[in-house]
Amino acid sequence: MKICVAVDTEKSDIEVAQPSLLKSHRIKGLQELDDSMGSRISYESLNDTKWAIDSSATVRFAIYGALFGATFPLIATILDILTQGLDFSIKSVIQVHSDQPLHWIINTAPLFLGLVASLVGIRQERITNFNSMLEQRVRERTVELEQASRAKSDFLATMSHEIRTPLNGVIGMTGLLLDTNLSKEQKDYAETARASGEALLSVINDILDFSKIEAQKVELEVVDFNLRAAVEETVDLVAHKADQQNIELVFLINHDMPLLLRGDPGRLRQILLNLLTNAIKFTSKGEVVLSVELQSETDTDCTARFQVTDTGVGIPESRIEHLFEPFTQVDASTTRQYGGSGLGLAICKELCTMMNGKIGLSSQEGKGSTFWFTVDLIKQDSMDLKEQDLPMVSMKKLQGLKVLVVDDNATNRRVSGHHLRNWKCVVDEAESGSTALHKLSDAAQNNSQFQLVLMDHQMPGMDGEMLARCIRSDPRLSSVLLMMCTSLSRRGDTQRLKGDGFAGYLVKPIKPFQLLDSIALVLGSSSSTVDPTKRPLITREISNRSITRARILVVEDNLVNQKVAVRMLQKDGCRCDVAANGREALDATMNISYDLVLMDCQMPIMDGYVATRQIRLAGKKQLPIIAMTANAMEGDRQRCIDAGMDDFITKPVKKEILLTRVRCWLDRRNSIRS
Numbered sequence: 001m002k003i004c005v006a007v008d009t010e011k012s013d014i015e016v017a018q019p020s021l022l023k024s025h026r027i028k029g030l031q032e033l034d035d036s037m038g039s040r041i042s043y044e045s046l047n048d049t050k051w052a053i054d055s056s057a058t059v060r061f062a063i064y065g066a067l068f069g070a071t072f073p074l075i076a077t078i079l080d081i082l083t084q085g086l087d088f089s090i091k092s093v094i095q096v097h098s099d100q101p102l103h104w105i106i107n108t109a110p111l112f113l114g115l116v117a118s119l120v121g122i123r124q125e126r127i128t129n130f131n132s133m134l135e136q137r138v139r140e141r142t143v144e145l146e147q148a149s150r151a152k153s154d155f156l157a158t159m160s161h162e163i164r165t166p167l168n169g170v171i172g173m174t175g176l177l178l179d180t181n182l183s184k185e186q187k188d189y190a191e192t193a194r195a196s197g198e199a200l201l202s203v204i205n206d207i208l209d210f211s212k213i214e215a216q217k218v219e220l221e222v223v224d225f226n227l228r229a230a231v232e233e234t235v236d237l238v239a240h241k242a243d244q245q246n247i248e249l250v251f252l253i254n255h256d257m258p259l260l261l262r263g264d265p266g267r268l269r270q271i272l273l274n275l276l277t278n279a280i281k282f283t284s285k286g287e288v289v290l291s292v293e294l295q296s297e298t299d300t301d302c303t304a305r306f307q308v309t310d311t312g313v314g315i316p317e318s319r320i321e322h323l324f325e326p327f328t329q330v331d332a333s334t335t336r337q338y339g340g341s342g343l344g345l346a347i348c349k350e351l352c353t354m355m356n357g358k359i360g361l362s363s364q365e366g367k368g369s370t371f372w373f374t375v376d377l378i379k380q381d382s383m384d385l386k387e388q389d390l391p392m393v394s395m396k397k398l399q400g401l402k403v404l405v406v407d408d409n410a411t412n413r414r415v416s417g418h419h420l421r422n423w424k425c426v427v428d429e430a431e432s433g434s435t436a437l438h439k440l441s442d443a444a445q446n447n448s449q450f451q452l453v454l455m456d457h458q459m460p461g462m463d464g465e466m467l468a469r470c471i472r473s474d475p476r477l478s479s480v481l482l483m484m485c486t487s488l489s490r491r492g493d494t495q496r497l498k499g500d501g502f503a504g505y506l507v508k509p510i511k512p513f514q515l516l517d518s519i520a521l522v523l524g525s526s527s528s529t530v531d532p533t534k535r536p537l538i539t540r541e542i543s544n545r546s547i548t549r550a551r552i553l554v555v556e557d558n559l560v561n562q563k564v565a566v567r568m569l570q571k572d573g574c575r576c577d578v579a580a581n582g583r584e585a586l587d588a589t590m591n592i593s594y595d596l597v598l599m600d601c602q603m604p605i606m607d608g609y610v611a612t613r614q615i616r617l618a619g620k621k622q623l624p625i626i627a628m629t630a631n632a633m634e635g636d637r638q639r640c641i642d643a644g645m646d647d648f649i650t651k652p653v654k655k656e657i658l659l660t661r662v663r664c665w666l667d668r669r670n671s672i673r674s
Helices: 053-082 091-101 100-178 184-214 227-244 265-282 342-354 393-396 410-422 434-447 462-471 493-499 512-525 559-570 582-591 606-619 636-643 655-673
Strands: 003-009 041-046 223-226 248-253 259-261 286-299 301-310 359-364 368-379 402-406 426-430 450-457 479-484 505-506 551-555 575-579 596-599 625-629 647-650
Touching: 003 479, 100 559, 100 596, 223 227, 227 265, 227 286, 227 493, 248 410, 259 342, 265 301, 265 342, 265 368, 286 434, 286 575, 286 625, 286 655, 342 359, 342 368, 393 410, 393 505, 393 512, 402 434, 402 582, 410 426, 410 512, 426 434, 434 450, 434 462, 434 493, 450 512, 462 479, 479 512, 505 512, 551 559, 559 575, 575 582, 582 596, 582 606, 596 606, 596 655, 606 625, 606 636, 625 636, 625 655, 647 655
Parallel strands: 003 041, 248 286, 402 426, 402 450, 450 479, 479 505, 551 575, 551 596, 596 625, 625 647
Antiparallel strands: 223 259, 259 368, 286 301, 301 368, 359 368
16 A cells, blocks of 8 residues: 655655654645555655645545545455355454454554544644634734834834933033033033033933844944044044043044045944043043044945043953943942943944944053944045045145144144144154253254244143243244144133234144144234234134034024024024924025025924925025934934935034034035035
């Protein structure tokens, strides 16, 4: 007898002539019975369409098998009785099978197989029904989970918006308050309020980012950006904190590093901000240095290596291994000195991995730490990717300029010297005021006088102002131009430094563009016949002239947020108008020629997305529109870009970020006009 068994697997996996498979596979049916008593069993795959049967067919097959299995031995026995000439009776049936036991076994086998097939068929129907029920439950549960996920995302988006909106008012207004004349006690209260708001914002950002990473909902953008601008913007955000702790904050981008790149500048700034914030938080004296260098490159892309080094408390070797795990801190005790959620480094690690990079650190407890990370970035299609963002005219003015850099901090001297030498200046360095005077005197005596002295303000023994007065008292050095670089900016500095004969005044951390532009302006305004105290003092504000008198439309329905944005812009010389919704913004842009629009997204009557589309359809293709919104979830930025906006700022808005973005787009608009 040949038995054909249908097996729920692929044909390629079926092993022929293996009766043990009967135990490891569910029997679906019997195809045929032969009159021979062979032991061969063939297997067929249920994936073949000929074996596609429903549960009702399985039940019918089981019944047919049972009936046939019971009828076959009965008919065989009757035929045996008749061929032997016996009378048909129970006695004759017993006699036949007593004389031929093997005949009994052969005739009874189909009955056994029929009963087995019946039981298997009934069992299979139960399994099929159970599987159908499980599949239905899985489908229902999947729908429930998708609905729960959407509800969670909607809840996070709503809460993020609702928390960020009032935080924008708290942080923004306290920042504006700190720019006014306050008593020492009032200033302390305002700084505490702002620090508390920023700490709350940091926790909110970490929780939102970690939840998005856990849910695998973080998608990286690929947009054009300027690496120098991204780094400088991040440094601006932490400069005030470094100033408060009286530590040096220095950054250096190696001259061979491509600057015009494609990638996700927002996520890159997020990693840098986290590492810089941690470095400043754990450093009580000394310096924090950010360096960017080219690790490798091809014709189309490059790998950038970022390194943040501090002179802080350091990290015990036993804690380094677990530092990038979620909710892990060096000191996790309830009495720890430094706060934080313990999520920042875990988020940085995930973001680096998403950008095909790595992150790591080296540290010595009590001496400081060095955190580094790498990311892959795409080069923009440009002939010059390195110094295209710096004005060539200014660079030509500096070629051959003899400069003395005076600073007690070796890192500051190295960074300033790096930039100046890259601009073809002749550079010498001095670590103190007395050393600088000696070098200036020797140079004047040898008729190789320095043309510019770039000096630090706070130096031991002889500070920058004392050095300037000594230089001005020497008639041989009257033509030397003096520029001050200081970490501390106070009211009244401008007039006092101008009286000391300074031609320029910059606040650290000094950006290469500002340094280059300021030196070029100082050289342009210098004249040997003019009293140094009567020359105009070149400051950071003068070198950043593009924002002054710009006319900007602030589109915002929240009155507090209107005040925050308008006051920030007005303090830098902008002229501002306000629109309370998208409809008013559309009407205003049709009647007034604005230089830039700051657009909120969620507003009554007409939201920012619709308003932007309408403005673009009306022909305002070149008008820069920057989203300024409390929507900070994944996809919100892309939604703004798709609507026609040019850039994206999340609330709470920080003055440094706002002014940097505004200045960037105004410069771009002015270059297009010219």
